[in-house]
Amino acid sequence: xxxxxxxxxxxxxxxxxxxxxxxxxxxxxxxxxxxxxxxxxxxxxxxxxxxxxxxxxxxxxxxxxxxxxxxxxxxxxxxxxxxxxxxxxxxxxxxxxxxxxxxxxxxxxxxxxxxxxxxxxxxxxxxxxxxxxxxxxxxxxxxxxxxxxxxxxxxxxxxxxxxxxxxxxxxxxxxxxxxxxxxxxxxxxxxxxx
Amino acid sequence: xxxxxxxxxxxxxxxxxxxxxxxxxxxxxxxxxxxxxxxxxxxxxxxxxxxxxxxxxxxxxxxxxxxxxxxxxxxxxxxxxxxxxxxxxxxxxxxxxxxxxxxxxxxxxxxxxxxxxxxxxxxxxxxxxxxxxxxxxxxxxxxxxxxxxxxxxxxxxxxxxxxxxxxxxxxxxxxxxxxxxxxxxxxxxxxxxxxxxxxxxxxxxxxxxxxxxxxxxxxxxxxxxxxxxxxxxxxxxxxxxxxxxxxxxxxxxxxxxxxxxxxxxxxxxxxxxxxxxxxxxxxxxxxxxxxxxxxxxxxxxxxxxxxxxxxxxxxxxxxxxxxxxxxxxxxxxxxxxxxxxxxxxxxxxxxxxxxxxxxxxxxxxxxxxxxxxxxxxxxxxxxxxxxxxxxxxxxxxxxxxxxxxxxxxxxxxxxxxxxxxxxxxxxxxxxxxxxxxxxx
Amino acid sequence: xxxxxxxxxxxxxxxxxxxxxxxxxxxxxxxxxxxxxxxxxxxxxxxxxxxxxxxxxxxxxxxxxxxxxxxxxxxxxxxxxxxxxxxxxxxxxxxxxxxxxxxxxxxxxxxxxxxxxxxxxxxxxxxxxxxxxxxxxxxxxxxxxxxxxxxxxxxxxxxxxxxxxxxxxxxxxxxxxxxxxxxxxxxxxxxxxxxxxxxxxxxxxxxxxxxxxxxxxxxxxxxxxxxxxxxxxxxxxxxxxxxxxxxxxxxxxxxxxxxxxxxxxxxxxxxxxxxxxxxxxxxxxxxxxxxxxxxxxxxxxxxxxxxxxxxxxxxxxx
Ligand code: NA
Ligand code: NA
Numbered sequence: 001x002x003x004x005x006x007x008x009x010x011x012x013x014x015x016x017x018x019x020x021x022x023x024x025x026x027x028x029x030x031x032x033x034x035x036x037x038x039x040x041x042x043x044x045x046x047x048x049x050x051x052x053x054x055x056x057x058x059x060x061x062x063x064x065x066x067x068x069x070x071x072x073x074x075x076x077x078x079x080x081x082x083x084x085x086x087x088x089x090x091x092x093x094x095x096x097x098x099x100x101x102x103x104x105x106x107x108x109x110x111x112x113x114x115x116x117x118x119x120x121x122x123x124x125x126x127x128x129x130x131x132x133x134x135x136x137x138x139x140x141x142x143x144x145x146x147x148x149x150x151x152x153x154x155x156x157x158x159x160x161x162x163x164x165x166x167x168x169x170x171x172x173x174x175x176x177x178x179x180x181x182x183x184x185x186x187x188x189x190x191x192x193x194x
Numbered sequence: 195x196x197x198x199x200x201x202x203x204x205x206x207x208x209x210x211x212x213x214x215x216x217x218x219x220x221x222x223x224x225x226x227x228x229x230x231x232x233x234x235x236x237x238x239x240x241x242x243x244x245x246x247x248x249x250x251x252x253x254x255x256x257x258x259x260x261x262x263x264x265x266x267x268x269x270x271x272x273x274x275x276x277x278x279x280x281x282x283x284x285x286x287x288x289x290x291x292x293x294x295x296x297x298x299x300x301x302x303x304x305x306x307x308x309x310x311x312x313x314x315x316x317x318x319x320x321x322x323x324x325x326x327x328x329x330x331x332x333x334x335x336x337x338x339x340x341x342x343x344x345x346x347x348x349x350x351x352x353x354x355x356x357x358x359x360x361x362x363x364x365x366x367x368x369x370x371x372x373x374x375x376x377x378x379x380x381x382x383x384x385x386x387x388x389x390x391x392x393x394x395x396x397x398x399x400x401x402x403x404x405x406x407x408x409x410x411x412x413x414x415x416x417x418x419x420x421x422x423x424x425x426x427x428x429x430x431x432x433x434x435x436x437x438x439x440x441x442x443x444x445x446x447x448x449x450x451x452x453x454x455x456x457x458x459x460x461x462x463x464x465x466x467x468x469x470x471x472x473x474x475x476x477x478x479x480x481x482x483x484x485x486x487x488x489x490x491x492x493x494x495x496x497x498x499x500x501x502x503x504x505x506x507x508x509x510x511x512x513x514x515x516x517x518x519x520x521x522x523x524x525x526x527x528x529x530x531x532x533x534x535x536x537x538x539x540x541x542x543x544x545x546x547x548x549x550x551x552x553x554x555x556x557x558x559x560x561x562x563x564x565x566x567x568x569x570x571x572x573x574x575x576x577x578x579x580x581x582x583x584x585x586x587x588x589x590x591x592x593x594x595x596x597x598x599x600x601x602x603x604x605x606x607x608x609x610x611x612x613x614x615x616x617x618x619x620x621x622x623x624x625x626x627x628x629x630x631x632x633x634x
Numbered sequence: 635x636x637x638x639x640x641x642x643x644x645x646x647x648x649x650x651x652x653x654x655x656x657x658x659x660x661x662x663x664x665x666x667x668x669x670x671x672x673x674x675x676x677x678x679x680x681x682x683x684x685x686x687x688x689x690x691x692x693x694x695x696x697x698x699x700x701x702x703x704x705x706x707x708x709x710x711x712x713x714x715x716x717x718x719x720x721x722x723x724x725x726x727x728x729x730x731x732x733x734x735x736x737x738x739x740x741x742x743x744x745x746x747x748x749x750x751x752x753x754x755x756x757x758x759x760x761x762x763x764x765x766x767x768x769x770x771x772x773x774x775x776x777x778x779x780x781x782x783x784x785x786x787x788x789x790x791x792x793x794x795x796x797x798x799x800x801x802x803x804x805x806x807x808x809x810x811x812x813x814x815x816x817x818x819x820x821x822x823x824x825x826x827x828x829x830x831x832x833x834x835x836x837x838x839x840x841x842x843x844x845x846x847x848x849x850x851x852x853x854x855x856x857x858x859x860x861x862x863x864x865x866x867x868x869x870x871x872x873x874x875x876x877x878x879x880x881x882x883x884x885x886x887x888x889x890x891x892x893x894x895x896x897x898x899x900x901x902x903x904x905x906x907x908x909x910x911x912x913x914x915x916x917x918x919x920x921x922x923x924x925x926x927x928x929x930x931x932x933x934x935x936x937x938x939x940x941x942x943x944x945x946x947x948x949x950x951x952x
Binding site for chain 3: 034038041063068143145
């Protein structure tokens with residue numbers, strides 16, 4: 001079970017990583033296109049290239065239309081996709097200065113409660129996101145330049161949010177089992193890096 | 195209970211949850227949602243906000259800079275830039291008294307120029323420099339403390355994730371904040387090097403010696419840092435000179451470091467996955483805190499506590515300098531137990547309105563930028579103040595033979611140097627805003 | 635007081651619209667209700683969320699009263715866009731009154747049915763602020779510009795410019811950095827963004843108006859319904875055609891001061907002649923036709939909407 005959940009969370013995070021990388025490349029291409037466009041329109045560009053400048057411009061070289069919107073939609077998915085992995089590897093920032101003084105079972109109890117609450121919150125987030133998606137669909141909202149329906153972006157993010165909720169529930173079950181059996185199943189590695 | 199009372203009551207509840215080891219982002223989200231329940235008398239408002247705000251928080255164009263900078267730091271390490279930096283610094287400084295430690299600080303400063311995060315800088319340079327320090331007879335506590343402190347340069351020297359968040363919260367210009375952070379960042383590196391030379395004189399035997407290197411080798415080592423310089427110039431100057439927006443700059447930097455890593459053979463299927471996973475973990479953690487803070491701050495605004503608090507402080511009639519000092523002391527105290535990002539997100543919406551109306555003899559924009567840089571430094575001190583200092587934990591865990599208490603003792607020298615620097619920057623705002631005045 | 639209402643909007647408290655319109659309106663409500671209504675003001679998205687979410691916040695009761703831009707949620711209020719078509723508006727007062735009547739006829743029971751519409755208005759004539767002078771349509775070739783609305787984006791891409799998408803606050807930085815060469819906004823907005831310090835050329839269209847933006851000033855329906863009748867009357871007395879016209883007129887009145895800043899700096903203010911404007915109008919006619927066609931595709935009578943808007947504007951323009 002743990003291998004399955006861990007694998008799912010991992011693949012989702014990798015998918016998010018690839019989307020992030022794609023957005024980085026997209027942004028760079030857009031910057032480059034804008035730079036070339038400016039150069040071709042400049043006196044220098046026209047002087048160096050003559051008629052070629054016009055020909056190149058007519059190919060439509062320039063910033064990518066709607067790069068901004070694609071980054072927004074893509075990065076939202078990437079971040080939702082990162083949450084399951086953060087969840088299953090205990091990546092959230094915590095302060096354990098006081099709890100470190102408490103005993104093992106007290107800590108396990110706290111862990112259990114925290115993970116149950118976290119699972120509830122992640123389920124709530126996914127459910128609310130679904131509601132938000134339905135409302136965007138109902139009102140027919142689109143993006144500004146590319147005019148693709150916003151609910152598409154919501155739907156992609158929702159798939160990751162659902163996995164996050166699933167992983168949240170799984171972690172809650174694990175911590176509950178740990179508390180009642182007194183056995184460690186997943187190491188409570190703390191700490192975060194940023 | 196009145197709204198103000200509910201708002202005030204939320205502080206101890208929030209701190210209590212955080213100390214019970216509830217993740218900080220989750221704590222803020224819970225208190226924010228619960229607070230909305232009490233203020234509005236039902237769940238409708240809280241749930242309605244949750245409908246679109248997770249998506250809108252995560253889909254922010256300006257915040258998309260954060261995962262990009264984090265990935266850039268990962269690629270920089272894979273491209274061998276951290277090693278090249280340390281080797282170059284060591285070639286020039288290594289033979290001095292405490293020289294290897296100074297080299298580590300120098301390399302941290304260099305890495306900070308292409309990395310937006312303190313923990314990433316500490317962890318990366320720790321892997322490179324810690325074995326070397328120990329090999330040349332530097333004591334465990336001194337070595338770990340040096341790297342923990344050096345790691346804070348990751349944030350103090352631009353680019354910096356925390357400054358981006360501050361810029362967004364206070365509606366300031368990211369490029370100007372980066373520029374203003376530059377000289378204080380250099381001062382921090384110099385201050386740490388001075389601290390090292392003081393430390394080795396006060397604690398003889400804490401550091402060994404290393405023979406000097408021939409000049410040919412020194413220049414050869416220096417030459418190898420050109421990719422770092424290239425990326426730094428491209429990103430920071432590019433953002434400043436207006437070749438692109440900050441987010442575009444982060445994308446260019448990430449792609450650039452990625453390509454360098456690819457050509458150096460550091461980037462393959464395995465390391466790419468690892469850098470994605472590491473970026474994923476940090477990004478999710480940061481954005482969950484951002485989300486929690488958005489809900490908590492929205493709830494606080496509704497209770498009107500920030501406005502009332504600002505009015506109250508104003509009525510006290512204290513001098514602006516006294517108010518500033520009290521706020522900074524609060525940061526130092528909170529920094530002992532909290533991490534920097536959470537502190538910024540939690541406190542700036544409360545403190546910034548107070549500071550922005552005070553007269554420090556600066557323009558409003560200068561005040562905002564100057565305050566931002568000083569807050570950046572004091573929250574970064576929190577990363578190395580015992581007992582809870584994330585950098586201390588990260589570095590100490592890399593050196594199993596050194597007890598935490600040794601690291602705690604040695605790091606106090608660096609904390610002292612930070613405090614001296616903060617006092618200097620407060621006394622002379624021109625150090626921070628001078629570069630802006632010259633260039634604008 | 636009996637009722638406290640939360641007024642939420644996206645501009646900082648000291649901007650023109652909050653100080654000249656929203657605060658004045660709220661103070662008037664407080665006074666006319668003898669203090670029984672209190673309006674708490676939350677500027678700059680203090681209650682959370684981003685500007686496109688304001689309209690949902692009014693519907694869901696996150697805020698009680700909001701002010702927003704209809705175009706922040708493209709596709710949701712398609713009919714309001716008719717007033718944003720190039721060269722349709724005359725002056726802000728008449729066009730705002732026309733917008734209200736148009737909304738009453740076509741939208742209050744459809745697009746705007748989920749909230750109580752207090753007022754609708756448009757800002758003063760939008761114009762081009764650019765680094766290099768723009769007089770002829772051909773001067774737009776290759777100019778990277780931030781277009782404010784969907785229809786102006788259509789217009790400028792058709793005219794050969796390169797529209798770049800970005801939020802309003804990013805305009806200053808992008809202009810100073812050369813990320814964009816021009817911005818299209820009304821005078822009123824230029825003061826806060828310091829646009830006159832960043833560019834030297836401003837292209838005005840004489841008596842014609844290049845474009846405007848449709849705003850919505852709305853209240854949560856349940857909150858309104860729950861008010862006692864005499865308080866409803868206070869709100870009603872400050873809603874509708876007159877309030878809309880006043881708001882449009884007031885917003886446009888802020889243009890003059892901001893324009894003076896550019897004049898005082900010695901900037902180049904280009905006023906196009908009627909012949910030159912004709913060239914622009916010709917190019918814009920295509921956008922109008924395209925928009926009408928798009929609307930017809932959505933199940934509206936596109937050309938009729940354009941005619942109706944034009945007639946209403948003409949009726950109220952002396
Ligand atoms: Na940095
Ligand atoms: Na600390």
